[in-house]
Amino acid sequence: MLEVEEIHTFYGLSHILFGVSLSIESGKVVCMLGRNGAGKSTTLKSIIGITPPKKGSIRFKGEEITGKQPFMLVRMGIGYAPDERRIFADLTVEDNLEIAERKVEGGERWDKERAYEVFPVLENIGSRRGGCLSGGEQKMLAIARALMCNPELLLLDEPFEGLAPVMVKVLEDQIGTLKETGLTVLLAEQNVKTTLRLSDHGYIIDDGKIRYQGSVEELKENEEVRRKYLFI
Amino acid sequence: MDSGYILTFAALSSQFLVGLSRAMILFIVCSGMSFVLGVLRVPNVAHGSLYMIGAFSAFSISTLFGGSSTGFWLALIISPLVVALVSLIAERALFCHLYEREHLMLLLFTFALMLILGDLVKLTWGADYRSIMAPPFLRGSIPIFGSSFPRYNLFLLIVGPVVAISLYLFTNKTKIGKIARAAAVDREMVGAVGINVSWVFAAAFVIGCYLAGLGGALVAPMVSITLGMDHDIIIEAFLIVTIGGLGNMWGALVGSLIFGITQAFGVLFWPQFAIVFPYLAVVIILILRPTGMLKSVW
Ligand SMILES: Nc1ncnc2c1ncn2[C@@H]1O[C@H](COP(=O)(O)OP(=O)(O)OP(=O)(O)O)[C@@H](O)[C@H]1O
């Protein structure tokens, strides 16, 4: 579904990603683990076109998408929930969802009701301003908002960060449910345990390079890699 | 009873209403400017030129209909649309390439545009003073609080709130209005939920400029329509959006009320220096609240 090949991404003059390659099969949950500053967020932003790579190529559903604008990529079927959440603070929860909603011909279609089914917490606070939500509520809203774009591939940046253990469990179940509906997910995380439970395949990134990749079973067994790049 | 007291009260209240109706024009123009400032982050110096084009177009349309009532109403409807069209062309051809530039660049660019539009107006309409007439039932005065009050100002006191309510409904109840509010705060994220921000900006710009045109058309029967209108209004407009809170439409309303009313009372208390009062108010407000009365989106 997604092929990232040897991408190099810069912030201004600073070179951040050095030839990152990933490949994601349809219907799978793939995770990218790495410590702070490893380049996880930058990789997701490169895919969604917010920080387009200077070199390398990205293909989505077989089509070359490098350099396309974010809104076009979203319309092609990539959803993005950033780690800083970036909820529209002036808008209510409901409006945050509404402006992301998109009418499409046939196929999977998300609307507010369906988003509330996945995240029932949001329904009760539908009329509250986005800026007045707790961190956890904002996390869920960011994911729900990304789903409203009817994605086939969902890019989640640290969805579990800062959530209470109970909420982590709830969100884990919800992502599991989404996976069952056939959604493909790329999960950038530091919460290794939960992430590995959800994932089929994993990548480890450090200093802007992919250091390791393998199935989740392999990752679980390879203690050396985990100790070296994740400190656990 | 002391007749001096009655006179003062009558004069005060009538002057208050005059200030209030003047504030309505300022609000209509400044809310548009503030909207553009908030959503697009463009300080549009040429906003006053669009106001002037609105007034001149109103003159042409009204003249085309021989100064009849129909001409006035058509002028009121069509001239803002003419301005909207001009602004759409300017946006697609020029502005849309410049949004990522720094503010100084944008100021210089829109300043240049103001000069160009000023010359185009001169070429099209000449340097003469023009005027148009309001329909008969909006001419003359009616007695209010024991003093006479121009009917046309009363008309403005109705139009102003109608515009304010429409703007409220637009920004809070329509999808494009909500998107514009979201884009004012985080345009990149608006793109990342699949919205073509470029068209949102075009729409927001056109709506803001439409309001400049509407202000120009509304003011046309009250003033002599002339070159230089653009300069006068743009200075006031910048002060108003600043004291209101940059990019906040309701701030533009508050700022316009302060400006219009202090100006009107200035005329009453110290006619020779009336012009000073609103500027004094601006200075005081900026000392007390440097970021403006209401929350700025900047
Ligand atoms: N806007 C920016 N400008 C310049 N450098 C940046 C910017 N954003 C991130 N960086 C740098 O890029 C590198 C990778 O950052 P990135 O956000 O991708 O890391 P991450 O793996 O997501 O980390 P975290 O787990 O802390 O979110 C870091 O060294 C960071 O300092």
Ligand SMILES: [Mg+2]
């Ligand atoms: Mg990150």
